[in-house]
Amino acid sequence: MHPILGQFRRLALYLLAWTPIAALLALLLHMPGALGWRDVIALAVPLSLIYAFVCLSAYYSCRATALETSGLVRLLLTHLTAALVATWIWLGVARLLEVELAATPMFAGLDQRVASATPLLFGTGILLYLLSVAFYYVLLALEASREAESRALRASILARDAELRALKAQVNPHFLFNSLNSISALTASDAPKAREMCILLGDFLRRTLGLGEKAVIPFEEEMSLIHAFLAVEKIRFGARLRMQEEIEAETLALDIPPLLLQPLVENAVAHGVANLVEGGAIRLEAHSRHGQLLIVVENSYDPDAPVRRRSGVGLANVRQRLDARYGNRAAFNVAAGGGIFRVSITVPAEKEARPA
Amino acid sequence: MSRDAAGKIRAVIVDDEELARQVLREYLSAHREVEIAAECANGFEAVKVVSETSPDLILLDIQMPKLDGFEVLELIGAGPAVVFVTAFDDYAIRAFEVHAVDYLLKPVSSERFEAAFARVKERLSGKSPAVKIPVAELAAAARPPAQYLDRIPVRDGARVFIIPVSKLDYVEAQDDYVALASEGKKHLKQQTIANLEAALDPARFLRIHRSYIVNLDRVAKVEPYGKESHVATLSGGVQLPVSRAGYARLRAFLDR
Numbered sequence: 001m002h003p004i005l006g007q008f009r010r011l012a013l014y015l016l017a018w019t020p021i022a023a024l025l026a027l028l029l030h031m032p033g034a035l036g037w038r039d040v041i042a043l044a045v046p047l048s049l050i051y052a053f054v055c056l057s058a059y060y061s062c063r064a065t066a067l068e069t070s071g072l073v074r075l076l077l078t079h080l081t082a083a084l085v086a087t088w089i090w091l092g093v094a095r096l097l098e099v100e101l102a103a104t105p106m107f108a109g110l111d112q113r114v115a116s117a118t119p120l121l122f123g124t125g126i127l128l129y130l131l132s133v134a135f136y137y138v139l140l141a142l143e144a145s146r147e148a149e150s151r152a153l154r155a156s157i158l159a160r161d162a163e164l165r166a167l168k169a170q171v172n173p174h175f176l177f178n179s180l181n182s183i184s185a186l187t188a189s190d191a192p193k194a195r196e197m198c199i200l201l202g203d204f205l206r207r208t209l210g211l212g213e214k215a216v217i218p219f220e221e222e223m224s225l226i227h228a229f230l231a232v233e234k235i236r237f238g239a240r241l242r243m244q245e246e247i248e249a250e251t252l253a254l255d256i257p258p259l260l261l262q263p264l265v266e267n268a269v270a271h272g273v274a275n276l277v278e279g280g281a282i283r284l285e286a287h288s289r290h291g292q293l294l295i296v297v298e299n300s301y302d303p304d305a306p307v308r309r310r311s312g313v314g315l316a317n318v319r320q321r322l323d324a325r326y327g328n329r330a331a332f333n334v335a336a337g338g339g340i341f342r343v344s345i346t347v348p349a350e351k352e353a354r355p356a
Numbered sequence: 357m358s359r360d361a362a363g364k365i366r367a368v369i370v371d372d373e374e375l376a377r378q379v380l381r382e383y384l385s386a387h388r389e390v391e392i393a394a395e396c397a398n399g400f401e402a403v404k405v406v407s408e409t410s411p412d413l414i415l416l417d418i419q420m421p422k423l424d425g426f427e428v429l430e431l432i433g434a435g436p437a438v439v440f441v442t443a444f445d446d447y448a449i450r451a452f453e454v455h456a457v458d459y460l461l462k463p464v465s466s467e468r469f470e471a472a473f474a475r476v477k478e479r480l481s482g483k484s485p486a487v488k489i490p491v492a493e494l495a496a497a498a499r500p501p502a503q504y505l506d507r508i509p510v511r512d513g514a515r516v517f518i519i520p521v522s523k524l525d526y527v528e529a530q531d532d533y534v535a536l537a538s539e540g541k542k543h544l545k546q547q548t549i550a551n552l553e554a555a556l557d558p559a560r561f562l563r564i565h566r567s568y569i570v571n572l573d574r575v576a577k578v579e580p581y582g583k584e585s586h587v588a589t590l591s592g593g594v595q596l597p598v599s600r601a602g603y604a605r606l607r608a609f610l611d612r
Contacts, residue, residue, distance in 0.1 A: 173443075178373070178462060181443065182376070185376065185379040186375060189378060189382075274372070277372075
C-alpha cells in the first residue's frame, strides 16, 4: 500500500507541500525574463500538480531497491534511470501544455518564448525526483523501525505469556495429589520413606519457585530440577520407572529457558511409563555440536493407549516458548514409532556471563 | 450378587500404583467383614479377576495402563458396587452417571473412606438397589460429548480384546448383543446397535441397515439387489444388505 496514496489526509498534506515548490518553479521560469507572470503561473501550477503525482512513483522503486541490501551502482542506476524517465514524461506533458496554451489568444506565442526554459525544467525535474527518492527512503526506514519495535513487543508478550502458562503448569496438581497419596500410604508402612518423599517433594517445589522470572538458567539447574521430580516419581512407580542419561559434561553450563524440559519429562512419565504395565524407560540426552545444544527426551509408551487430553498442551507450550525466545534459531521435533516417543530440541549453545 | 454365606464383603482393589493400593488395603483392614479377594495393577487384570471372583466391591482407579476405569466397568457389567479412587476430579460426573457408589479423591482421608464404605454397605444390603440398566449403555452415555470412540474393549470370558475402530470392518446386531467384525473374527458385546452407532464417528461409520453398521473405508462396491434394496460388498468379500434408508444415507455420504 502506498503510504501517501493510501490515505486521503496524507495525500492532501503532500499536495499542500508542493505549493511552495510550484511557487519556486514559477519564480525560476520568470527569472530569465522571456515569460510574464501570467505565463509562468499558467505553466507552473499544472506542471507542479502533475509532477507531484509522477513523483509518487518513486516509492515503488525505493521499496524495490532496499537501501541496505542494494549496491551503490544499482542504487544510482535505478534512481537516475527512473529520474530521467519521470523528467522525460514531465517535459513531454509540459510541451503538450505549452502548445495547447499557445493556441489560445491569451497565451499566443508561448511555445516560442518558453523554448529557452527547457534545460531549467529538465534540471528541476531530475532534482525533484531525486528529492522524492530521499524522502521515501526516510519514510521506509521509519516504517521498518516501527515494524521492528512492534515485532519485539509481540515476542516479549508471547514470552511472558508462555512464562505464565509454564508457571501454572510447572506443578501439575495431579502429580502433587498422587505424591501426597503415596506419602499417606507410606506413613503407616514406612515412616522414614514417607519423610524422604516429603523432603524430595519439598526439594522439587522449592527448585521450581522463582524460576519463571528468569529468562534462562544453566542446563545443569534444569537437570537437577528434573532429578528432583524423577526422584519423587520413582517412589510412586518403583521399578516401573527406569532412567537413562547421556549428558555431555560441557552442555551443563549452557543456557536454556527455565522449565523447558520439565513438562516433557512429566509427559514422559504420565503418558508413557504410567500407561505401561511393566513400566518403561525415560532417556535424556544432551550434546553440544557446532554451536548448537541438542537435547533429546525419549520414553517408551503404549501405542494402543487412548490419547489423553492434556498430552498436546505441554508440547505446544514448549514449542511456543522456543519460538518466542529463539525464533528460527531453535528446532523442535516430535517423533513417535516403535513404542518410543521422542522429542528433540536444538537451541543455540549460549552461555550468559554469570558471577561464579 | 450379595454377600456370601459368611457375610463377608469381598473386595477387589484396582490401581497401578502399589502405594495407592496400600492405603486402600489399610483402610479396608479396619473392617472385619471385608475380605480382599484380589489386587490388580491394570485394567486387563481387573476384568479377569472380577469375572473369576465376582466380588461385592471394587475400588477402582481411573487412569491405568491398558484399560481405564470406565472401560473396566463397561466390561464387567453391573453387579459389584464400584467406588472410584482417583487424583482427577474431572471424572466425577461421569462416575455417577455409571452409578458408581462413590468417588474418592487422592489423597484419601479415612473419614471420607468410611463414608464411602457406609454407602457401599447400604448398596449391598439392598437399601439402595443396584441399577439394572446395562452398564455398557451407561458407560457409553457418560462419554464426553463430541468425542467418538477410538477403540472398543470387548470381553470374552476372562479375556479382554481391544478393537481399534480403524480395524472394525462392520457391526451386526444380534438381539441384545452386537457382533463386532474385525480382522476376520467376530466379537460379541452386550450393547445395542443404536447405542454403538451413536458412539462411532459418523464420518467413518454408517448404519446401512437396521442390523448393520459398516466401516465406510471397507466398502468396495454397492449394487442393486432385488427391487428395493442393495447389497454392499466389503474389501474382504463380505456382503451386507443395504436397506432403502441405508442406501439413501450412503448416497448422501458419497455425494458429499
